[in-house]
Amino acid sequence: MLGSGSWGTALAMVLARNGHATKIWARRDDLARRINADRQNAEYLPDILLPAGLTATSDLGDALVAAEAVLLVTPSSSLREMCRAARPHLAEGVPVALCCKGIERGTGLLLSEVVGQELPGHPVGAISGPTFARETALDHPTAATVAFEWRYEDRLNPENSPAARMAMSLSGGGFRPYVSDDLIGVEVGGAVKNVIAIACGMLSGAGFAENTRAALITRGTDEMKLMAEALGGRRETVTGLSGAGDLTLTCSSTTSRNMSLGFQLGQGLARADCFGGRNVVVEGEVNAVSVTDLARRIGVSMPICETVHAVLHEGAALEASFNALWSRPIEAEPRALDLSLAHPEPTMTLQFGS
Incomplete structure (x- = not known):
C-alpha cells in the first residue's frame, strides 16, 4: 500500500x-x-x-x-x-x-x-x-x-x-x-466527480438545498458520461459505483474534502482561509484544471466543471459564475434531440444567501 x-x-x-x-x-x-x-x-x-x-x-x-x-x-x-x-x-x-x-x-x-x-x-x-x-x-x-x-x-x-x-x-x-x-470509464468517473462535488459544496454553502444538489449530481453525471464516451469508455460504467455512486456520496457530505472546500467557498471564505488555514490537498481543485483542459482539447462540453474551474483558478465571482451556468441556453436531455433554445432570462439572478 x-x-x-x-x-x-x-x-x-x-x-x-x-x-x-x-x-x-x-x-x-x-x-x-x-x-x-x-x-x-x-x-x-x-x-x-x-x-x-x-x-x-x-x-x-x-x-x-x-x-x-x-x-x-x-x-x-x-x-x-x-x-x-x-x-x-x-x-x-x-x-x-x-x-x-x-x-x-x-x-x-x-x-x-x-x-x-x-x-x-x-x-x-x-x-x-x-x-x-x-x-x-x-x-x-x-x-x-x-x-x-x-x-x-x-x-x-x-x-x-x-x-x-x-x-x-x-x-x-x-x-x-x-x-x-472498463478502466477508462471508471477513471473518468473518479476524476470528474471531485469537481462536481466542489460545485455542490459551493451552492450548498451559499444557502441552496436538495433540488440544487440533485440537479448538479444529475447533470454532472452527464458530463462524466460525455467524457468517458469520448475517451473510449462506456456510458453505463458512469451509472455504476465508480461514477454515479461515488458522485452521490461525495456530493452528500462535508466529510468529503471536495464538498467541504466548495461549502466553505460558498459561505464566502477566501481559499486561503478554508480548513482553518491549513494546507489541505483537495483533489478536485487540481482536477478542475486537468479535467477542463482535457475537455476543451477533445471538444466535450462540461459547463459545471468549467464553472468550478473559473471560480477556483480564473478569479471569477462565484455568484456570477453560477448565474451564468443557470441561464445557459435550454437544451434537450436526450442529446439525440439536438435542441438549443436561447434562455428567456439570460440575465437572471439566483437568490444567493436565501
Whole structure:
C-alpha cells in the first residue's frame, strides 16, 4: 500500500482483515514507527485499531519486496514520481491498482496512462467507488469497483485475471467489490466527480438545498458520461459505483474534502482561509484544471466543471459564475434531440444567501 493516509490505511485494513500480509509505505519514518508501535494510524484514522498482519515502513524497497500486488494511494499530483521510485523494487508483472483519482495536469493523461508509461509490463487497474475511508475502516457495508483492462488471456480465464484476483483479495466482511473491464470509464468517473462535488459544496454553502444538489449530481453525471464516451469508455460504467455512486456520496457530505472546500467557498471564505488555514490537498481543485483542459482539447462540453474551474483558478465571482451556468441556453436531455433554445432570462439572478 503506497500511501499512509486515511484511504490507504482503510484499504490496507480490509486486506489484512481478509488474511493477507499487508504493508503500508509511509513517506515519513516517524509516522511508520507510530503506526507499528500504537497499532493505529492516529494521524489519519484516530481511535481505530489496526488488524493483525498489517505493518508500516518508510523503506520503499522493504514495502515492495515480494509484493504480489501494489495499491497506489498517493495524491495524483505525485503519482509519476511515486511510480519512478517504485520501479526498481517491483518484480516483473506485478499488478498495480490505482486508488487515487484524477487526470494528470499538463499532459491530460488518465492516471492509468501515467502508470503505464512509468511501469511498463505491469497490469494497471483502479479501485473506485462510494467509499469514505473511516466507514470502510470500521467495516461498514461498502461496495466498490475493481477495474483492469482485460487481455486476451483474461477473457479465456476470467477468474485468474488481475481484476478478479484483486476483487477476491478485497472481498470479506463489509467490503464488497464488483469487477469491470472498463478502466477508462471508471477513471473518468473518479476524476470528474471531485469537481462536481466542489460545485455542490459551493451552492450548498451559499444557502441552496436538495433540488440544487440533485440537479448538479444529475447533470454532472452527464458530463462524466460525455467524457468517458469520448475517451473510449462506456456510458453505463458512469451509472455504476465508480461514477454515479461515488458522485452521490461525495456530493452528500462535508466529510468529503471536495464538498467541504466548495461549502466553505460558498459561505464566502477566501481559499486561503478554508480548513482553518491549513494546507489541505483537495483533489478536485487540481482536477478542475486537468479535467477542463482535457475537455476543451477533445471538444466535450462540461459547463459545471468549467464553472468550478473559473471560480477556483480564473478569479471569477462565484455568484456570477453560477448565474451564468443557470441561464445557459435550454437544451434537450436526450442529446439525440439536438435542441438549443436561447434562455428567456439570460440575465437572471439566483437568490444567493436565501
